[in-house]
Amino acid sequence: MKSELLLVLVLSLCVSSKPLSKRRTYNKLLLISFDGFRWDYDQDVNTPNLDELVKEGVKAKYINPPAITMTSPSHFTTITGRWIEDHGVVHNLMFNDKTGLRVPHKATLKRSEWWDNGALPLWITAQNQGLKTASFLYPGGGVNYSGQAVDRFLVEDHGQPDDETEWRQNIDTVMGWFTKEDFDFVTLYYGEPDNVGHTFGPETPERIKIIEQIDRTIGYLREAIHKNGLTDHLNVILSSDHGMTTVKMASEVNEIKLSNYMSLFNLARFDLLDYGGFGMITPREGKGQEVYDSLKNAHPNLTVYKQEEIPEHFHIRKHERIQPIVLLADLGFNINSRVILHINKGDHGFSNEEMDMKMIFRAFGPDFRDNFLAEPFDSVSIYPLMCKLLGVVPEANNGSLSDTKDMLVDNFDAGGSSGRIKVSLSLLLLMIIILTLI
Numbered sequence: 001m002k003s004e005l006l007l008v009l010v011l012s013l014c015v016s017s018k019p020l021s022k023r024r025t026y027n028k029l030l031l032i033s034f035d036g037f038r039w040d041y042d043q044d045v046n047t048p049n050l051d052e053l054v055k056e057g058v059k060a061k062y063i064n065p066p067a068i069t070m071t072s073p074s075h076f077t078t079i080t081g082r083w084i085e086d087h088g089v090v091h092n093l094m095f096n097d098k099t100g101l102r103v104p105h106k107a108t109l110k111r112s113e114w115w116d117n118g119a120l121p122l123w124i125t126a127q128n129q130g131l132k133t134a135s136f137l138y139p140g141g142g143v144n145y146s147g148q149a150v151d152r153f154l155v156e157d158h159g160q161p162d163d164e165t166e167w168r169q170n171i172d173t174v175m176g177w178f179t180k181e182d183f184d185f186v187t188l189y190y191g192e193p194d195n196v197g198h199t200f201g202p203e204t205p206e207r208i209k210i211i212e213q214i215d216r217t218i219g220y221l222r223e224a225i226h227k228n229g230l231t232d233h234l235n236v237i238l239s240s241d242h243g244m245t246t247v248k249m250a251s252e253v254n255e256i257k258l259s260n261y262m263s264l265f266n267l268a269r270f271d272l273l274d275y276g277g278f279g280m281i282t283p284r285e286g287k288g289q290e291v292y293d294s295l296k297n298a299h300p301n302l303t304v305y306k307q308e309e310i311p312e313h314f315h316i317r318k319h320e321r322i323q324p325i326v327l328l329a330d331l332g333f334n335i336n337s338r339v340i341l342h343i344n345k346g347d348h349g350f351s352n353e354e355m356d357m358k359m360i361f362r363a364f365g366p367d368f369r370d371n372f373l374a375e376p377f378d379s380v381s382i383y384p385l386m387c388k389l390l391g392v393v394p395e396a397n398n399g400s401l402s403d404t405k406d407m408l409v410d411n412f413d414a415g416g417s418s419g420r421i422k423v424s425l426s427l428l429l430l431m432i433i434i435l436t437l438i
């Protein structure tokens with residue numbers, strides 16, 4: 001009789017550890033982006049914390065950014081699951097080829113008209129389904145979508161301190177959002193190692209130093225997750241937006257300077273040049289063919305497309321913001337307009353098929369497997385993975401869950417997270433021990 005009573009008691013405890021609400025309880029999710037973290041940046045640096053994550057989580061060999069390997073276009077693909085031609089954020093600059101308007105990158109971060117083109121980012125979709133979301137400096141998080149703002153957002157600004165202490169404080173702030181304010185989904189952005197990659201180049205001691213700093217920050221994050229009691233309740237995805245390559249310079253190579261081949265003043269009405277390996281030109285009326293012919297075979301390391309010729313697999317052609325002439329340079333060759341300025345020693349914007357443009361992907365937390373090495377996939381597939389982790393019904397998107405579903409623990413679809421299952425199993429074990437003793 002006594003043992004039967006105990007059995008009932010323990011079984012009821014097992015049952016009560018499951019969520020009571022009709023909607024299954026999902027774990028929280030933190031998406032972290034380290035801008036410009038190339039897929040192999042951890043391979044020549046001592047990174048004990050990232051190494052630990054390989055054992056205790058998921059690592060993809062690398063992931064593919066969308067075809068315009070720039071910060072805003074790529075981050076917006078991650079958060080919407082849409083190709084660039086579908087979300088319309090085609091450049092880091094906001095521009096208008098008719099008025100000549102150019103808004104610098106940081107200023108675009110507050111301009112809804114640049115981002116809000118009909119593709120809803122996950123923050124808004126999740127909020128509309130009852131979740132609480134926040135963006136800590138993540139590109140696109142500081143504007144309105146169909147009039148809706150992200151519940152909590154901070155926008156990158158000039159003059160923010162960007163040292164290791166600040167990085168740790170940012171983690172503390174985000175932990176507070178999860179624990180004290182019960183946020184479900186937070187995106188956290190860091191501007192490194194992109195800045196160092198541009199300033200010094202990727203193959204330098206400075207880049208190694210910043211990766212060590214990032215690794216210490218990841219160690220701090222893991223401690224913070226533990227201290228805040230979030231180990232069994234928070235999934236973390238760590239990724240980036242593009243890689244980085246060394247800029248090729250004279251006298252080693254013949255650098256690209258478009259004014260050597262055409263008069264930009266006479267033939268172009270508008271251009272977006274001098275931003276790494278990707279450029280666009282809007283010809284003056286009736287001058288399209290002349291621009292194309294002037295550049296088509298001008299330089300062996302420059303590829304020129306008419307908009308309609310852009311290969312479909314780039315997924316950029318359809319959008320009206322793509323200008324009539326699109327230029328793509330070979331890896332390391334910057335597209336200069338009139339003057340060659342050596343401001344950057346490293347750059348991106350090159351084809352997403354180049355290994356130097358590939359980026360990092362790591363994930364850990366209660367719903368991710370341990371020690372799982374995933375094959376490479378397109379970053380557009382991070383979106384459906386995030387929706388699944390949060391229990392959010394996704395918007396139409398270009399990603400595929402089949403790219404990432406094997407990363408998840410076996411029982412993910414069974415309705416309980418591994419954290420909760422572990423509790424139930426330990427109670428079951430306790431029951432067996434008690435029953436054996438009596």
Ligand SMILES: [Zn+2]
Nearest residue numbers: 035036071241
């Ligand atoms: Zn970037």
